Amino acid sequence: xxxxxxxxxPPGHPTTLLAELTWRCPLHCPYCSNPVDxxxxxxxxxxxxxxxxxxxxxxxxxxQLGLSGGEPLVRRDLEAIVAHARAIxxxxxxxxxxxxxxxxxxxxxxxxxxxxIQISFQDSERASAERIAGTASWEKKQAAAAxxxxxxxxxxxxxxxxxxxxxxxxxIIRMAGDLGADRLELANTQYYGWALANRDALMxxxxxxxxxxxxxxxxxxxxxxxxxxxxVLPDYYQDYPKPCMGGWGAVYLxxxxxxxxLPCQAATHITSLEYSSARDHPLEWIWRESPSFRAYRxxxxxxxxxxxxxxxxxxxxxxxCQAFALTGDARNADPVCIKSADHALVTAARIASTREAPxxxxxxxxxxxxxxx
Amino acid sequence: MALSARPALWRLARIEFDPVRGQRVLLYPEGAxxxxxxxxxxxxxxxGRRTVADIASDLGRKYDAEVTDDVAAYLAALAERELIHDxxxxxxxxx
Numbered sequence: 001x002x003x004x005x006x007x008x009x010p011p012g013h014p015t016t017l018l019a020e021l022t023w024r025c026p027l028h029c030p031y032c033s034n035p036v037d038x039x040x041x042x043x044x045x046x047x048x049x050x051x052x053x054x055x056x057x058x059x060x061x062x063x064q065l066g067l068s069g070g071e072p073l074v075r076r077d078l079e080a081i082v083a084h085a086r087a088i089x090x091x092x093x094x095x096x097x098x099x100x101x102x103x104x105x106x107x108x109x110x111x112x113x114x115x116x117i118q119i120s121f122q123d124s125e126r127a128s129a130e131r132i133a134g135t136a137s138w139e140k141k142q143a144a145a146a147x148x149x150x151x152x153x154x155x156x157x158x159x160x161x162x163x164x165x166x167x168x169x170x171x172i173i174r175m176a177g178d179l180g181a182d183r184l185e186l187a188n189t190q191y192y193g194w195a196l197a198n199r200d201a202l203m204x205x206x207x208x209x210x211x212x213x214x215x216x217x218x219x220x221x222x223x224x225x226x227x228x229x230x231x232v233l234p235d236y237y238q239d240y241p242k243p244c245m246g247g248w249g250a251v252y253l254x255x256x257x258x259x260x261x262l263p264c265q266a267a268t269h270i271t272s273l274e275y276s277s278a279r280d281h282p283l284e285w286i287w288r289e290s291p292s293f294r295a296y297r298x299x300x301x302x303x304x305x306x307x308x309x310x311x312x313x314x315x316x317x318x319x320x321c322q323a324f325a326l327t328g329d330a331r332n333a334d335p336v337c338i339k340s341a342d343h344a345l346v347t348a349a350r351i352a353s354t355r356e357a358p359x360x361x362x363x364x365x366x367x368x369x370x371x372x373x
Numbered sequence: 374m375a376l377s378a379r380p381a382l383w384r385l386a387r388i389e390f391d392p393v394r395g396q397r398v399l400l401y402p403e404g405a406x407x408x409x410x411x412x413x414x415x416x417x418x419x420x421g422r423r424t425v426a427d428i429a430s431d432l433g434r435k436y437d438a439e440v441t442d443d444v445a446a447y448l449a450a451l452a453e454r455e456l457i458h459d460x461x462x463x464x465x466x467x468x
Contacts, residue, residue, distance in 0.1 A: 013393060015405055061393040063405040089389050091400035116385070116402045154385040154402045182385060183402055228455060 011249055011288060011297060013061025018254040018265055019050065021078070022070040026099045028134025028362035029122065031160050031195040031202055034070065035268050044257045047077040049279065051084045053255055056283035058088045062253075065090040068265075070257065073100035079112045086113030093118055095158070098144035099137055106147045116154035118185070119145055123159075124171035132164065134362040145179045156183040161212070161234075162202035163357060169212045173219045173229070181227055186216060188234035191349075192266035194363045196325055201360050203353040209234055236346050240311060241318025241334035248296035248320055253287060261286045263293055266321040270330050296320050296330065303331055305339040374425055374445065374452045379461035381421030386456055388416060401456060415447055421460030 023038050045053075054065065065085050072078055073096055085092045093116040094109065101119075109117070119141060123129035126138040148155050157176040159165070165172065169186070176184040188209075189195050189202045204212075213231075220229045235242050245252045245264050254262040259277040262268065267275065276290040287293060295301065299312055306317040317323075318334020326335045326345045333340040374380060382388075386401035388408070397413040399406040408416065418428045425448055429441040451457045 059393065061391070063389075063391065063398060063400060064403065089391070091387075091389075091402075091405070093402065115387075115400075156402060225455070225458070 011293070012251070014057070014253050014287060015062060015251045016064040016066070016253075017054075017057045017062045018066040018068055018252070019053070019081075020068050020070060020254060020256050020265065021045075021050070021072045021075045021081070022257050024074045025069055025071040025097065025363070026074075026135060027071070027097050027120075027137065028364055029120075029132060029160070029194070030134075030198040030360040030362050031162060031189045032363040033190065033192045033195060033266055034363065035193055036197055044075075045255075045259050045279070047080055049259065050077070050081050053278050053283060054081070054085055054090065055088060056278075057253070058090060060284055060287055063089075063091060065092045066095055067092065068095040071097050071099065073097075073105065079105075079108045082109055082112040082114050086115075091115050093154075093156075096120070097133075097137065098141045098148075101140075101144040101147065103147055106144075106151055110151045110153060114153055116156065117148050117151075118156040118158050119148065120158045120160070121172070121175070123165040124168050124175040128165060128168075132360075134364075142179075145181075149180045154182050155180065156185055157181040158185045158187065160187050160189055161204070162189045163204040163208060163353065164202070166204045166208045166212050169215050170219075173215070173223075177223060177227055183228045183230065184223075185230045185232070187232035190232075190235065190266075192269060192321055192325065194361070197361055199349055200352045200355075201357045203236065203349055204234070205353045206237060206350065209237055235319075235322075235336050236349055238336060239338045241315050241322075241336040243315045244319035244322075244334070247298075247316040249287070249293040250297070250316075253283075253293075261290070261293075263296075264319075264321055266319075267292075269321050270324045272324070272330065301331055303333075305337070305341075306333050309339065374449045374457075374459065376424060376426040376429075376441070376445065377461070378425050378448075378459040379421055379423065380419040380425060380428075380448050380452070380457045381460035382416065382419055383456050383458065388413070399456065406456070412447065415444055416451075416457075419448070419457055424461075 022044055023034050082092055092114055094114055095118045098119045122132040129138055130136055159172050191199050216231045223229055249263045254265045255278055259279040260275040261278050262275055273292045275292045276286045302317055306312050318336055320330040322334050323332045324330035327342045335342040335345045386399055388397055388399055391398045397408040399408055425445055429444040433440045
């Protein structure tokens with residue numbers, strides 16, 4: 001059992017479920033948040049499991065569904081899952097590399113009632129994009145984006161930012177605009193899973209970020225009314241941590257490919273917790289009662305400096321997964337916080353960004369974990 | 374949003390009734406906004422033809438009250454978040 005002090009307050013309704021349908025993926029991006037040990041202990045959930053889980057999630061209050069992975073298109077039952085989600089009133093987003101998104105699958109997904117398709121792009125320049133993805137993918141993504149445009153569903157371009165592509169942010173924004181995206185998500189890398197193993201290769205310098213933020217600010221104004229631009233802050237360069245997931249077990253839940261239910265897609269990295277499986281328990285029990293969801297819910301688990309901090313209701317102490325990954329104890333303050341006793345771990349990573357970048361360790365099922373943390 | 378604007382819901386958003394919360398909810402990419410009865414009533418009138426002034430006067434008659442400022446403020450907040458737009462102006466996201 002974890003060292004926990006469960007909060008007594010009952011949780012509210014979750015709003016969002018991220019369904020990681022599979023960890024199989026044709027790409028090898030070095031910033032993937034998936035576990036570095038991608039072996040699945042119990043295999044992937046069957047179609048019937050997913051349909052039941054979605055119905056249970058809807059009954060709990062979930063409104064938004066993300067279908068992610070890995071690459072969800074490798075599941076041949078994706079359309080059946082989408083159709084069920086739409087039938088029970090969920091707003092459904094497909095988060096995809098677009099590899100495998102043929103005209104036929106596009107049409108079937110639209111017929112099934114997909115609301116929103118989000119395609120990842122690695123860079124605005126073919127050679128760099130394919131180097132980051134670790135595979136030939138440029139033409140397939142461009143073709144898939146054109147197909148999605150014909151469907152009339154919401155279309156988002158998603159680009160993970162890091163030191164190898166941040167200097168092309170102008171071109172990346174222009175590419176998304178030219179692709180006709182309704183939305184562009186520019187997400188600075190969050191350091192979990194493979195990204196943590198590759199942190200020194202991915203972390204941008206403060207100067208890179210300052211320039212990029214100026215470009216993004218101007219673009220937000222320029223594209224207003226045509227393309228919404230969202231910019232996810234680089235948390236290692238903030239003074240205070242992000243309000244991760246809106247708080248542990250507050251509004252968000254993730255179901256991993258093997259059925260484990262997590263408060264965050266990076267939560268498998270907290271090895272001191274055991275996560276209950278949706279194969280073995282109703283989702284409602286897991287959400288309300290399971291030890292892992294209660295472990296860091298509310299504020300009862302907090303230590304100093306979080307316990308007495310006037311920001312604790314704003315950022316919930318930051319990210320539990322990051323606290324665990326960097327300090328070995330998920331109850332510590334997120335080291336991003338300037339009040340954290342472990343903040344030097346974050347400043348050291350910033351300093352490393354000014355040195356020459358080491359090579360990437362690409363995501364792969366057989367690859368070694370690299371030098372995490 | 375001006376009183377002469379003709380608000381319309383973002384084409385990527387839709388309204389569902391949520392039986393769990395007993396409320397209508399506005400759903401859009403990566404987001405959800407719970408609507409109270411008044412908000413849902415205002416949004417139902419955002420059809421791209423009625424002006425803000427029309428909507429305020431419809432609701433004002435129904436409730437026998439002066440609601441123009443409240444309706445305009447509510448719609449302005451939604452427009453700021455790009456959840457509605459002025460269909461009488463240049464239609465955003467229209468292609």
